[in-house]
C-alpha cells in the first residue's frame with residue numbers, strides 16, 4: 001500500500017500529485033495544479049511552489065518565507081469547492097478551503113485563487129506580488 005496523497009483525492013500519492021512534483025507530467029486542469037500545490041506545501045516541495053507560480057512573478061517570491069510557512073503549518077486537509085473557467089480556458093478561479101491546526105484548534109483558510117494557462121501549462125497567479 002502506498003501512502004495516500006495529501007491533497008485529499010483519496011488516491012495514492014504515486015498516481016496523484018507525485019508525477020507533477022517530479023515534473024513527469026503537468027496538471028491538465030487548474031484544479032489539479034491547485035491540489036498539487038497544496039500537497040507540495042504539505043511535503044515541503046518549495047521549488048514546485050515557485051515554479052508553478054506565474055513566470056513573471058517567480059523572482060519576487062521569498063523562498064525562505066514559503067519554506068518556513070510550509071514547515072511551520074500543521075496541514076490538515078484540502079477541500080476544493082468550485083472551479084470556474086473564464087476567458088475561454090486560459091484563466092480559472094478555484095475556490096478552496098485549506099485546513100490546519102493551530103494551538104489545538106482546527107482553522108480554515110478560505111481562498112479564491114486565480115490560475116492562468118500559458119503555452120499549455122497552468123500557473124498560479126500570486127495576488128501578493130505584482
Ligand SMILES: [Zn+2]
Nearest residue numbers: 005007016017
Ligand atoms: Zn494529489
